[in-house]
Amino acid sequence: MARRPARHWVVLGALGVALVLAFLLAIAIGSVSIPLGSVVSILLGEIPERASWTVIVNDVRLPRAVTAAMSGAALGIAGLQMQTLLRNPLADPFALGITSGASLGVAIAVLGAGSAAGALLGGAFGLAGDLAVAAAAILGAFAVLVPVLLLASRVRNAATILIIGLMFGYAVQSVVTILVVGTSFEQLQRWIAWGHGSFGGVTSNQLAIYVPLLALGIGLAAATTKQLNALLLGEAYAKSMGLNVRAMRIATLAGASTLAGVVTAFCGPIVFLGVAIPHLARGLVGTSDHRMLVPAVILLGAVVALLAQLAALVASGEGLLPLNAVTSLIGAPVVVFVILRSRRGAFVG
Amino acid sequence: MSAVALEAESLVVGYRRRGRKLPVLPALDLAVRTGEFVCLLGPNGAGKSTLLRTLATVQRPLGGVLRIGGAEVSTLRQVEIGRRIGLVQTERLDVGALTAYAVVSLGRYPHIGWGGHLGPADHAAVRRALDNVGAAHLAHRDIGELSDGERQRINIARALAQEPAILILDEPTAFLDIGSRVELMGLLRRLARESGLAVVASTHDLDLALRSADTVWLMSLGRLQAGAPEDLVFGGEFEAAFGSERIAFRTDERTFRLRTGSGRPAIVRGDGLSAILAGAVLEREGWAMVAEPSAGTLVVTAGPANGEWRAEMGGTVARGTTYAELATLARGLPEHTSSTV
Numbered sequence: 040m041a042r043r044p045a046r047h048w049v050v051l052g053a054l055g056v057a058l059v060l061a062f063l064l065a066i067a068i069g070s071v072s073i074p075l076g077s078v079v080s081i082l083l084g085e086i087p088e089r090a091s092w093t094v095i096v097n098d099v100r101l102p103r104a105v106t107a108a109m110s111g112a113a114l115g116i117a118g119l120q121m122q123t124l125l126r127n128p129l130a131d132p133f134a135l136g137i138t139s140g141a142s143l144g145v146a147i148a149v150l151g152a153g154s155a156a157g158a159l160l161g162g163a164f165g166l167a168g169d170l171a172v173a174a175a176a177i178l179g180a181f182a183v184l185v186p187v188l189l190l191a192s193r194v195r196n197a198a199t200i201l202i203i204g205l206m207f208g209y210a211v212q213s214v215v216t217i218l219v220v221g222t223s224f225e226q227l228q229r230w231i232a233w234g235h236g237s238f239g240g241v242t243s244n245q246l247a248i249y250v251p252l253l254a255l256g257i258g259l260a261a262a263t264t265k266q267l268n269a270l271l272l273g274e275a276y277a278k279s280m281g282l283n284v285r286a287m288r289i290a291t292l293a294g295a296s297t298l299a300g301v302v303t304a305f306c307g308p309i310v311f312l313g314v315a316i317p318h319l320a321r322g323l324v325g326t327s328d329h330r331m332l333v334p335a336v337i338l339l340g341a342v343v344a345l346l347a348q349l350a351a352l353v354a355s356g357e358g359l360l361p362l363n364a365v366t367s368l369i370g371a372p373v374v375v376f377v378i379l380r381s382r383r384g385a386f387v388g
Numbered sequence: 389m390s391a392v393a394l395e396a397e398s399l400v401v402g403y404r405r406r407g408r409k410l411p412v413l414p415a416l417d418l419a420v421r422t423g424e425f426v427c428l429l430g431p432n433g434a435g436k437s438t439l440l441r442t443l444a445t446v447q448r449p450l451g452g453v454l455r456i457g458g459a460e461v462s463t464l465r466q467v468e469i470g471r472r473i474g475l476v477q478t479e480r481l482d483v484g485a486l487t488a489y490a491v492v493s494l495g496r497y498p499h500i501g502w503g504g505h506l507g508p509a510d511h512a513a514v515r516r517a518l519d520n521v522g523a524a525h526l527a528h529r530d531i532g533e534l535s536d537g538e539r540q541r542i543n544i545a546r547a548l549a550q551e552p553a554i555l556i557l558d559e560p561t562a563f564l565d566i567g568s569r570v571e572l573m574g575l576l577r578r579l580a581r582e583s584g585l586a587v588v589a590s591t592h593d594l595d596l597a598l599r600s601a602d603t604v605w606l607m608s609l610g611r612l613q614a615g616a617p618e619d620l621v622f623g624g625e626f627e628a629a630f631g632s633e634r635i636a637f638r639t640d641e642r643t644f645r646l647r648t649g650s651g652r653p654a655i656v657r658g659d660g661l662s663a664i665l666a667g668a669v670l671e672r673e674g675w676a677m678v679a680e681p682s683a684g685t686l687v688v689t690a691g692p693a694n695g696e697w698r699a700e701m702g703g704t705v706a707r708g709t710t711y712a713e714l715a716t717l718a719r720g721l722p723e724h725t726s727s728t729v
Contacts, residue, residue: 265500271494275441278446280494281498282470
């Protein structure tokens with residue numbers, strides 16, 4: 040960590056440029072074609088030829104792009120924290136059962152047959168309905184997170200936490216499956232749509248909650264790069280060098296859970312970004328040093344999420360291609376690559 | 389006498405299971421002084437790692453008091469302990485995509501601020517640590533590319549970068565080849581002597597430990613005995629700790645030998661290395677060295693040239709030019725006979 044070769048800065052610079060381009064692309068491209076010049080002028084606050092363009096850019100594309108960028112960064116950071124903390128290259132928010140917990144919350148809200156929640160969810164994209172689903176997902180995520188955290192504070196071995204998280208995840212998933220069986224077709228459809236994942240469902244109003252919550256979680260990771268670096272050697276070494284391991288573990292798990300829980304609540308269970316982004320970032324900057332890795336993961340996560348969102352949109356025209364189909368296409372090869380490459384822990388966080 | 393760096397008073401080490409305390413040893417009173425090199429010896433499962441983890445404060449003691457430089461550990465914050473104790477564990481450093489320099493820099497953890505920025509003094513300490521273990525040339529190599537011995541030295545440099553007063557190492561020689569083991573033990577001794585560190589290292593290299601350590605802590609049979617290596621040898625402690633039906637501790641050589649064969653009498657005559665090697669062959673084949681010949685004693689005269697020997701038993705004489713031939717002969721000699729050679 041002494042003399043940082045220029046490579047790190049080149050990579051970060053390139054990622055910064057890529058983010059700006061991806062963000063502009065995400066706003067410029069959509070089902071309604073709007074000239075690039077008009078897009079820029081709308082962003083600058085000018086009035087374009089057609090008033091509807093302003094609405095499309097400001098109320099649809101801009102929130103969607105911001106959501107995609109923030110979600111990608113958040114999932115990448117949560118994955119990085121989990122991989123470093125558990126010293127497992129395949130750890131990600133799923134491993135803690137967080138995503139499953141959020142799913143449970145959504146399942147209860149959406150599928151709760153004939154209940155008040157079901158009535159509330161009548162409007163496909165009604166604000167109240169979305170907020171109810173989001174709140175349910177967050178509650179569900181924390182309902183799983185709290186017992187996992189309680190156990191985590193008592194368990195010595197980080198790998199055991201991974202197993203506990205996975206087991207909680209499986210158990211919760213089966214509860215979800217039971218809930219899904221025998222619901223009405225309409226509700227099932229809504230449930231499946233949520234499960235496909237989308238960055239398009241977050242409104243400008245919701246961004247006022249979404250962005251600060253994620254910024255808080257990302258900020259925690261950015262403020263603890265020194266501690267994360269110490270954890271690279273394992274918890275015993277980290278402790279022997281002066282880290283309060285228990286406090287750090289709880290803070291990191293809470294941070295990662297918030298990031299993954301909030302994203303899942305608003306966008307559905309976005310798969311693979313959490314596990315794939317940190318590995319891609321590590322490969323790009325060529326170091327496990329979190330002082331380089333955290334900014335790289337934030338930028339790369341945002342870029343990849345924006346591009347995945349674009350790919351899903353362009354490939355289907357109307358955004359019908361599920362986001363998760365795209366992220367899995369990116370993520371699966373990366374995970375395979377990592378497994379093949381990870382002899383001697385070459386990629387272990 | 390130098391100051392006490394690490395002190396344990398009625399320290400009980402062990403595990404907690406379901407609220408019950410499971411001590412591995414009775415209460416210990418131990419002290420390590422500045423500049424002292426202590427080797428912790430004992431059979432597998434004696435609790436060496438548990439003791440070292442407890443002394444390094446990574447594991448909580450079941451009872452008693454642990455003091456570092458006079459300060460009670462329970463009154464110190466973790467980061468303050470990090471400035472006083474450096475730990476090196478048995479398992480190889482399993483971390484990827486970091487340079488050796490970056491790994492050693494991690495040792496600056498207890499000295500640097502929240503942002504993790506290394507100042508000039510920190511870089512100087514990292515370089516000093518690398519120089520100390522003779523690994524300056526490895527600084528910009530990736531840790532994953534290094535050999536086990538190099539990696540171990542980097543890990544020790546990382547602990548040294550903490551600028552601790554005490555260095556605790558759990559079987560630092562475990563994965564090293566013999567040359568690296570000798571070098572490492574020499575390094576630990578030099579660190580104790582020249583840098584004034586209190587060094588505690590566990591090892592299975594009894595021979596090396598007895599030659600390098602100022603003090604030996606011998607753990608076995610549920611107790612720990614401390615003393616200069618020679619005092620423990622003299623007291624027969626090693627034989628009691630490690631000896632068995634098949635293994636004998638040779639106090640004169642301060643090493644262990646397999647008890648082989650029936651121990652028929654043999655004498656080796658000759659000078660220097662030739663005689664020593666001829667003796668080694670006979671001992672391996674189960675002969676016992678005696679001072680005076682009697683009926684049925686195998687008398688081997690080594691030399692004059694390297695590998696040459698002449699064996700005589702009950703009037704029969706054989707000669708050879710390699711030790712392999714001598715071994716064949718010693719193996720083939722039937723018992724209770726004095727005629728055939």
